[in-house]
Amino acid sequence: MPTYEYECQVCHERVEAVQRFSEPALTTCSSCGGELRKVFSAVGIVFKGSGFYKNDSRSPAPSSSTPAAPAAPAASAASPSVTTTSE
């Protein structure tokens, strides 16, 4: 199920919601009643194992499907310090 991130336009509180496509988007901040805007971030397209899909990574990836990192709680994905690997 996709995870959507919203930001309140009034208090700038970030809200993460796991919704089905059929569910209506959140529009109201639960804290202040302000308008929520959907945030399009890199959340959801973070590749597990850096360089796994990148051509410039020459280091041989272990072919055995090692379980990537201990399952992080979904909430951690919402941290503002999402490092998008540019280049």
Ligand SMILES: [Zn+2]
């Ligand atoms: Zn708010």
